[in-house]
Amino acid sequence: MKRVIDLRLTRVPDLPLEADRLRPDSLAQAGLDELYALPLLYGNQTVAAGEFLRGEIQETEEGASGVTLILRGDFKRVKRLGQGMQSGELIIEGPCGFHTGAEMGGGRITIRGDAGDWLGAHMTGGVIRVEGNAGHWVGASYRGKTQGMRGGAVIIHGNAGRMTGTKMRGGLIVVRGDCLEFPGYDMNAGTILIAGRSGRHIGSGMVRGTIIVRDGHSLLPTFYHNCAYKPSFWPLLRSYIEAQGLVLDGWGADCFFDRYSGEALTGCKGEVLLCHTA
Amino acid sequence: MTVTVHKDVVCTFCGALCDDLEMHVEDNRVIDVKNVCGIGRSKALHGDNDKPECRVRGQQATLEQAYDAAAEILSRAKSPLVYGFSSTVAEANRVGVELAEILRGGLDNCSSYCHGPGVLARQHVGLPTCTLGEAKNRADLVVFWGANPMESHMRHFSRYSVQAKGMYTPLGRKDRKMVVVDVRPTPSSKNADLFFQVIPGSDYEIATVLRALVCELPLPTLADDSLVGGVPLSKWKELVALFKACKYGVVFFGIGLTQSQGKDLNIEQLIRLVGDCNRHTRVYAMPMRGHANVNGNNQVFVWQTGYPLAISFNRGYPRFNPGEFSVIDMLNRGDVDAALIVATDPAAHLPHTAVEALKKIPTIVLDPVNSLTTAWADVVIPVATSGLSAAGTYYRMDNVPIRLRKILDCEWPADLEVLQNIKERVLDAKDH
Numbered sequence: 003m004k005r006v007i008d009l010r011l012t013r014v015p016d017l018p019l020e021a022d023r024l025r026p027d028s029l030a031q032a033g034l035d036e037l038y039a040l041p042l043l044y045g046n047q048t049v050a051a052g053e054f055l056r057g058e059i060q061e062t063e064e065g066a067s068g069v070t071l072i073l074r075g076d077f078k079r080v081k082r083l084g085q086g087m088q089s090g091e092l093i094i095e096g097p098c099g100f101h102t103g104a105e106m107g108g109g110r111i112t113i114r115g116d117a118g119d120w121l122g123a124h125m126t127g128g129v130i131r132v133e134g135n136a137g138h139w140v141g142a143s144y145r146g147k148t149q150g151m152r153g154g155a156v157i158i159h160g161n162a163g164r165m166t167g168t169k170m171r172g173g174l175i176v177v178r179g180d181c182l183e184f185p186g187y188d189m190n191a192g193t194i195l196i197a198g199r200s201g202r203h204i205g206s207g208m209v210r211g212t213i214i215v216r217d218g219h220s221l222l223p224t225f226y227h228n229c230a231y232k233p234s235f236w237p238l239l240r241s242y243i244e245a246q247g248l249v250l251d252g253w254g255a256d257c258f259f260d261r262y263s264g265e266a267l268t269g270c271k272g273e274v275l276l277c278h279t280a
Numbered sequence: 281m282t283v284t285v286h287k288d289v290v291c292t293f294c295g296a297l298c299d300d301l302e303m304h305v306e307d308n309r310v311i312d313v314k315n316v317c318g319i320g321r322s323k324a325l326h327g328d329n330d331k332p333e334c335r336v337r338g339q340q341a342t343l344e345q346a347y348d349a350a351a352e353i354l355s356r357a358k359s360p361l362v363y364g365f366s367s368t369v370a371e372a373n374r375v376g377v378e379l380a381e382i383l384r385g386g387l388d389n390c391s392s393y394c395h396g397p398g399v400l401a402r403q404h405v406g407l408p409t410c411t412l413g414e415a416k417n418r419a420d421l422v423v424f425w426g427a428n429p430m431e432s433h434m435r436h437f438s439r440y441s442v443q444a445k446g447m448y449t450p451l452g453r454k455d456r457k458m459v460v461v462d463v464r465p466t467p468s469s470k471n472a473d474l475f476f477q478v479i480p481g482s483d484y485e486i487a488t489v490l491r492a493l494v495c496e497l498p499l500p501t502l503a504d505d506s507l508v509g510g511v512p513l514s515k516w517k518e519l520v521a522l523f524k525a526c527k528y529g530v531v532f533f534g535i536g537l538t539q540s541q542g543k544d545l546n547i548e549q550l551i552r553l554v555g556d557c558n559r560h561t562r563v564y565a566m567p568m569r570g571h572a573n574v575n576g577n578n579q580v581f582v583w584q585t586g587y588p589l590a591i592s593f594n595r596g597y598p599r600f601n602p603g604e605f606s607v608i609d610m611l612n613r614g615d616v617d618a619a620l621i622v623a624t625d626p627a628a629h630l631p632h633t634a635v636e637a638l639k640k641i642p643t644i645v646l647d648p649v650n651s652l653t654t655a656w657a658d659v660v661i662p663v664a665t666s667g668l669s670a671a672g673t674y675y676r677m678d679n680v681p682i683r684l685r686k687i688l689d690c691e692w693p694a695d696l697e698v699l700q701n702i703k704e705r706v707l708d709a710k711d712h
Contacts (some may be wrong), residue, residue, distance in 0.1 A: 045358030
């Protein structure tokens with residue numbers, strides 16, 4: 003049975019609202035009354051979700067089974083939406099706040115607006131798709147932690163901020179637009195693709211992993227040129243990204259890449275690929 | 281009238297905490313100070329004058345009325361912020377933390393937009409460091425990176441670093457090499473043996489190249505005349521040779537490094553550079569902390585909450601996230617609905633947008649002197665000046681705690697007493 007929970011924000015909170023209880027997998031059985039009673043953190047007060055949300059639940063036998071949670075409105079001040087979700091689908095029709103999809107292990111989040119900082123931080127699985135821009139620290143680790151994102155994919159149609167994929171340990175981040183400085187900082191593994199312009203200090207401190215960029219003007223001198231080649235994984239990666247609904251203009255299946263290894267200070271096992279033909 | 285001479289008084293202006301001041305007091309007023317820099321003298325002579333009026337919403341009030349008003353504002357707030365503490369004693373800091381926890385509010389300090397990035401870097405990579413006494417007695421190489429102590433920590437050179445005569449540096453300046461890295465010539469750089477004028481925002485790249493040179497890694501894209509941060513590579517090689525040749529080097533880093541592009545990552549890379557140098561010789565790093573007790577503030581926050589800055593208690597337990605819970609970001613986003621400001625002047629320090637946000641919410645300020653914030657705050661509580669009319673503990677930039685004495689009498693209570701009074705009233709309000 004397919005369950006669609008369609009909620010709209012009745013008023014934009016004037017203080018930050020933490021809504022980590024709003025995730026599709028934990029609402030598989032909940033009725034509307036139960037849903038409205040969910041506790042959210044509003045400043046330092048616990049409030050019922052019903053104070054901010056109203057909507058309806060539809061259940062149909064058609065289509066694939068599962069729970070889809072649709073949130074409509076300006077959720078910019080609402081933090082932690084879909085945090086830790088393991089399955090189901092979350093669609094946010096508007097912008098959303100910090101920590102959206104952080105620590106998620108599965109399922110799918112679609113954001114039809116801009117996303118706040120720490121999008122998909124520490125995620126281990128699932129897919130996040132952002133149709134607008136994302137903030138800083140996409141798929142990164144929180145301060146004090148040694149590993150950021152470990153699996154899953156974050157597909158950003160717009161731009162991303164600073165520190166994208168900091169201490170990333172696995173998974174994929176794709177930024178169709180530009181990215182600010184320090185992408186892939188202290189990265190351990192995983193793949194980051196930046197199709198637009200990248201900020202300075204790409205991959206600094208990276209131990210392993212792959213960063214694919216269009217221009218490497220700011221590559222640190224501790225990265226060494228290895229060769230120009232056509233990696234066998236590129237057509238596969240490209241078709242996966244296209245399957246997620248993102249077409250990268252100018253990045254054909256036959257792209258050539260300059261391969262740089264680095265960072266020398268941390269063992270030189272990471273790689274930065276500069277696209278030749280983009 | 282008798283003049284009383286107080287010796288070995290601690291100066292409470294900057295993080296160097298010079299503790300050899302001689303203060304001459306007559307009629308409960310400091311009339312002269314010896315062994316002090318220009319700023320310290322001004323603070324000592326005038327730090328306990330110009331007290332603000334005790335006010336509640338613009339009207340003169342008694343202390344009791346001000347405590348009641350402060351407690352009412354704070355206990356009603358849904359997202360209060362307790363902020364400041366860089367110029368008050370560690371004991372008051374502790375009560376401030378307790379108050380923030382009771383209020384389930386935010387807690388931050390001035391290092392958030394000052395040396396906080398250095399504190400964050402230390403969490404990730406540690407800090408090989410020493411005391412200022414060791415620097416004075418042993419250092420034969422001192423490097424100032426993004427710091428200008430001649431104007432910010434005026435007695436640092438003579439007491440601790442460049443000119444100080446120590447056990448293994450009996451000739452003072454002649455026994456030391458001095459290096460300055462900065463974006464422009466400064467009074468400090470005029471004294472340097474080597475001065476590197478670098479392009480703003482290039483510190484991370486420079487530290488990376490220096491690390492590669494120290495570790496003797498190849499740099500195939502750079503020739504000797506290639507510019508790194510606006511300085512030829514050959515000059516950086518000279519600095520690396522100095523590092524390797526010294527017996528005891530200390531790198532003092534300032535806000536030029538913590539608040540330029542890269543922020544905490546600049547410091548991480550610098551600390552790693554210092555770590556790399558320790559494969560060859562002894563080298564240490566030390567932040568040039570600004571406000572006198574901003575370091576103590578981090579210390580107290582850490583031993584009370586586990587975190588040095590940008591803390592939120594809104595779930596009842598401490599959470600830490602710079603960018604989310606730091607003072608400027610919270611104010612700019614409008615995440616705060618009341619503020620308690622202790623021993624700092626946000627109207628003078630914070631960006632205009634943050635100050636405007638602060639003006640829109642009820643603000644309580646504790647300040648020993650009239651400031652830009654006391655001019656418009658809803659509740660103004662005058663307090664005794666730490667180190668002059670209030671005793672307590674400050675932490676020097678090298679983490680050494682130093683006890684401050686009370687040498688003047690003051691009609692107003694110390695920060696500690698005020699915070700305790702507000703805390704008791706907030707507890708009463710929460711109980712009922």
